[in-house]
Amino acid sequence: MEARDLELLEKYLPQDLELKTLWDEHIIYKKKLEKLESKIVRTPSEDKTLKEIKKQKLEGKTRLHGILDRYRNAEG
Template sequence: MEQKDLELIRELVDSDQELAELWRRHLELETQLENMNQRVYLTSEEQVERKRLQKIKLAGRDRMDAILATYRQQGRQA
């Protein structure tokens, strides 16, 4: 994630409940995926679960990007 995105998230997380929840979930998924990726071997079920988590994380990231884009657009119009 880019530094400018992280800074904007930190600014908005207290005032935007949806963004706060997405960010919290993003960090949880990142930790879970890091733990899985550190393992030498994953069973086929674990590989499927890793892919599922990656898709959920990506969907959340897409939603966060949309929220941030909205805030950026509003900032330009102000």
């Protein structure tokens, strides 16, 4: 994430429940991905899970950036 996005997160996380939820989910997905991607050999089930987590993380990040864009525009 860019420095400006991190500043906005720091400023608005305490007061925006949706933003906080999306950020928390983003961190959880990131940790799960790191764990799965660190495996040298994955089962087909793990590969499927990896793809699903990547999709969920991307969807959440898109929503997260939408909220940050609103705050960025409101601040001018």
